[in-house]
Amino acid sequence: MVSIDEVAREAGVSTATVSRALSGRGHVSDPTRARVEAAAKSLGYVVSASASSLASGRTRNIGVLVPFLDRWFFSTVLSGIATALQRRGYDITLYTLTADRTQRREIFDTFLRRQRVDGVIAISIELGDEETDLLLELGLPVIAIGGPNPKLTTLTVDDITVARLATEHLIALGHTAIAHIGASQEFDLDFHIPTQRRQGFEVAMTDAGIPARAALFEPADFTIEGGFRAAKQLMGRPGERPTAIFAASDEMAIGALLAARELGYRVPEDLSVVGIDGHELGEFFRLTTVDQFPLAQGERAADAILAELDAPAGDRARADLPFELIVRGSTARLPA
Known part of the structure; x- marks a missing residue:
């Protein structure tokens, strides 16, 4: 198995620089980061998730709450989230949140409390006060798409x-x-x-x-x-x-x-x-x-959760998401 020391020697940098370059934490110049990534790729080096978690205190995993997996809108937003997180070296864990109160309670009381995620994104799910409070008790960043929810940072379409x-x-x-x-x-x-x-x-x-x-x-x-x-x-x-x-x-x-x-x-x-x-x-x-650009909604939510991980926001904010009328051939002026 290739070690981080071998990557450092191949790239001509210290092991600390390799760690910063591959984790995305700390400043590394773009040329140096590119050199480290090229060396890691050529040697077949993959960052150990468990070692990275121990060193950083993070799981590099984001929990995503979604009401449906088989609907186009939700799967498209999810795709945007997954793509943006993958670029930053993060995995996702999906939790399907139905209307069943027992099932919902189990997710908040059990699954999210196992400390396997660094943050939570909720896609178009209206969380009750109790559920919102349970999320906040985890001490993790939470981004909600839809809302607004005054207790959470929300991205909202009017x-x-x-x-x-x-x-x-x-x-x-x-x-x-x-x-x-x-x-x-x-x-x-x-x-x-x-x-x-x-x-x-x-x-x-x-x-x-x-x-x-x-x-x-x-x-x-x-x-x-x-x-x-x-x-x-x-x-x-x-x-x-x-x-x-x-x-x-x-x-x-x-x-x-x-x-x-x-x-x-x-x-x-x-x-x-x-x-x-x-x-x-x-x-x-x-x-x-x-x-309403659902793919971009997912990417923006992923960027927002990672930004809060790096620099936790003080006040909960609401950001309005963009939308645009796209006129094509299915509409026309009413004939006289």
Whole structure:
């Protein structure tokens, strides 16, 4: 097995410099760091996790709390976290936090108290006061995506403003018969994101003097299949037909596009569709969306947790995450 002394000799530096260069702790010039990394790679040297932990008091592991692993948004944020942490030599441990109170309590009382992580990132999970206090008792940095939570450092998207932006885009194109695909109560859990997006939709409609009609709302489950079924309901009912649909997620918006195609409607000539998220399939479907950059959200959360490890923040802060309207081919001006 290659030792750190061999790497030091190969790179022409001290063992202390090798340690600083490979751990990311302490100042090392870029040329020296590159030389050390090249020497380590050529010799096949890998830093011992146990030795590094003993020397630094860190596990070089970050715990991530996530409500779903099989949903595109959460897996994309997770990918951003994992990529950014891997660049800095950190591993991640995943904890799926469901609505089951017993399961949640076990994670906070048992798993997180084993001291196997240096910090915790929570992805779009609304933590109760008791759960927040249990996290803070660990004495570890905590970054929450979503919120805000006044006790934690949070990275937050303003979902009301995001939904207003999507709806106002349709209104600016002349649409007034605008339907909304949101979510039923069972899916309106953490941070009430579907409710906030519906509020943003209704505020934009009210500000434009357009009544938001109950007949033009249909709940779904934030999946392509759910959006497909909801759109078919909206467009298949007798009476007023929507000329535009605002879906509270890109996956539901893609489902609406597929439903329109099956029913013989042209997009955007007969129906305009806009979503929220910035889904990777959006460009393929030419979907107009409000991109909230989920991959970058994960990278930013990882940077924030490592920054707090190096220099713990005093006051808990809230940072607003960016978003941007991306206009593609699924929306157009209402024909005269």
